[in-house]
Amino acid sequence: MKDLLEIARDAAALARGRGADEAAVGAYRARHVEVAWRDGRLEKVSEATTRGLGLDLYVDGRYVSVGTSDLRPEALERFVDDSVALARTLAPDPHRRLPDPGLYQGQADLDLELEDPHHGALDAAERRRQAEAIETAARAVPGAHAILSVSTSVSDSLSESALVHTNGFEGRRRGTDFxxxxxxxxxxxxxxxxEEYASSGARHRSDVESPEVIGRRAGERAVGRIGSRKGESAVTALAVDNRASGRLVGALFAPLSASAIQQKRSYLEGKVGAEVGSALLDVRDDPHVRRGLGSRLYDGEGLAARPFPVFERGVLRSLYVDTYYGRKLGVPPTTGRSSNLAWKLGERSQAALLAELGDGVLVTGFLGGNSNGTTGDFSLGVRGFRVRAGALAEPVGEMNVSGNHLELWKRLVAVGNDPYRYSAMRTPTLVFEGVQLAGT
Known part of the structure; x- marks a missing residue:
C-alpha cells in the first residue's frame, strides 16, 4: 500500500487534473489501543485503526472542504469528481485560497521527539498489569474503606499524517502518546x-507517571472529598490548582481567534496592545517544546510554526490568526490554533502560595457553568478546599464563582512554579484576589 505522502500527492494531482485551481490534501492514519479495568476485573479492551483523507478544493473562486475514509484509487477518483462538482455549486469567496508560499518558509530544523521509538514494545499483558496496579494503589490509601468503585484505563496511540498543497508545501509527521x-x-x-480522578500522559512512555502514583493520587483525592459542604459566600482570595486552571485559561484564549474577532464574538476585540490582565499574566505560544503535547514544525495550513508572545506583563500582544480570517481582517497570519503555552512562572510552590494566601479557597475542579466569549461574563461551579491560616482545611463544594474575565485577570496576584505537564496549556497554580464566591 502507498504511504500517506504518496496518497496525498496523488489526490492533489487528481484534483488539479479534474479542474481545481488549487488543492490542499491531508491524509492520516491512527491506531489506538485502550484497556479499561473496573473493580477487580477487565471491563473492555479495544483496538481501532482509522485512516482518511481531507480535501480542500479551490475551484473558480469557490471553496469546499470534504473528507473520505475510502482511499482506494478508484474511490478517490469518484470522490474528487464529486467534490469538484460540489464546489462549482457554491457561492464565490474571494478570501478563500491557499496560503502565500512564503509562509511555508523558515520551518525550524528540530527533532521534537514526538514519537517514542519503543512504542511497539508495549503489549497486552503490560497494559493489563498497569490497569490492575492503578486500582491496587487506589485501594491502599488511608480511608480506602469508603471507596465504592475504582475504574482505571491504560491507552496508547500511534498517529501519522501527510499534508500536500498544490502551491508548493509538503509535510509529514508521526507521533505517539500514552x-x-x-x-x-x-x-x-x-x-x-x-468522585475524583487522576491521570498522566506523555508523548513517550518513560515520561508517564507510574500506575502506583496515579492510583494513590486518585484514591487520596476521592477520600479527601468526604464530608464536603457548601461554604459561606464571600469575596475572597482564590487559588486555582494547576490541573483545574486550564478551564479559566481556555475561556481566556478562545476569544483570541481571528474568527471570533471578525464575527464580533470576542470580548478581546480591539484589545491588542491594551492591558487586559495584571503584570503576572505573561504567556507565549511555543510550538517547539521537546516532546510537547502541542508541539509541531508546521500548523494545519502548512505555515512554519514559530514561538510568539500572546500576553506580555498583562498586555495582549497577539491573536491566533489563520490565513482566511487574516485576509478578512487585513492582518498578517500567526497560526489558527494554539500549540504549547509557555508561562512566565513564579518561584513558589502551591504549598508556599497557600501559606502566603492565609485565608481563602483552593479550587481543585470546576463543575458545569458557562463563560460568554462575547461579553467575558462567567459563572462556574467549583469544588475544592477552604484555606485557613495558610493550610488546607475542610473540603467545600456546591459553590459558584462568577465575574468577568476582563476584571478577573487584573486580579491575578501570584503564579506558581508548577506547570501542569499533562496538557498543552501547561497551566500553573494561579492565585486571584477579591473574587466573588457564592455559597450559603
Whole structure:
C-alpha cells in the first residue's frame, strides 16, 4: 500500500487534473489501543485503526472542504469528481485560497521527539498489569474503606499524517502518546457519592507517571472529598490548582481567534496592545517544546510554526490568526490554533502560595457553568478546599464563582512554579484576589 505522502500527492494531482485551481490534501492514519479495568476485573479492551483523507478544493473562486475514509484509487477518483462538482455549486469567496508560499518558509530544523521509538514494545499483558496496579494503589490509601468503585484505563496511540498543497508545501509527521488514569468513587456518610480522578500522559512512555502514583493520587483525592459542604459566600482570595486552571485559561484564549474577532464574538476585540490582565499574566505560544503535547514544525495550513508572545506583563500582544480570517481582517497570519503555552512562572510552590494566601479557597475542579466569549461574563461551579491560616482545611463544594474575565485577570496576584505537564496549556497554580464566591 502507498504511504500517506504518496496518497496525498496523488489526490492533489487528481484534483488539479479534474479542474481545481488549487488543492490542499491531508491524509492520516491512527491506531489506538485502550484497556479499561473496573473493580477487580477487565471491563473492555479495544483496538481501532482509522485512516482518511481531507480535501480542500479551490475551484473558480469557490471553496469546499470534504473528507473520505475510502482511499482506494478508484474511490478517490469518484470522490474528487464529486467534490469538484460540489464546489462549482457554491457561492464565490474571494478570501478563500491557499496560503502565500512564503509562509511555508523558515520551518525550524528540530527533532521534537514526538514519537517514542519503543512504542511497539508495549503489549497486552503490560497494559493489563498497569490497569490492575492503578486500582491496587487506589485501594491502599488511608480511608480506602469508603471507596465504592475504582475504574482505571491504560491507552496508547500511534498517529501519522501527510499534508500536500498544490502551491508548493509538503509535510509529514508521526507521533505517539500514552495515557493512564483512574476514577474513584467513595461513599460519604450522608449518602452522597463523591468522585475524583487522576491521570498522566506523555508523548513517550518513560515520561508517564507510574500506575502506583496515579492510583494513590486518585484514591487520596476521592477520600479527601468526604464530608464536603457548601461554604459561606464571600469575596475572597482564590487559588486555582494547576490541573483545574486550564478551564479559566481556555475561556481566556478562545476569544483570541481571528474568527471570533471578525464575527464580533470576542470580548478581546480591539484589545491588542491594551492591558487586559495584571503584570503576572505573561504567556507565549511555543510550538517547539521537546516532546510537547502541542508541539509541531508546521500548523494545519502548512505555515512554519514559530514561538510568539500572546500576553506580555498583562498586555495582549497577539491573536491566533489563520490565513482566511487574516485576509478578512487585513492582518498578517500567526497560526489558527494554539500549540504549547509557555508561562512566565513564579518561584513558589502551591504549598508556599497557600501559606502566603492565609485565608481563602483552593479550587481543585470546576463543575458545569458557562463563560460568554462575547461579553467575558462567567459563572462556574467549583469544588475544592477552604484555606485557613495558610493550610488546607475542610473540603467545600456546591459553590459558584462568577465575574468577568476582563476584571478577573487584573486580579491575578501570584503564579506558581508548577506547570501542569499533562496538557498543552501547561497551566500553573494561579492565585486571584477579591473574587466573588457564592455559597450559603
Amino acid at each position: 495515557w493512564i488514569g483512574a476514577e474513584v468513587t467513595v461513599k460519604d456518610p450522608d449518602g452522597r457519592r463523591p
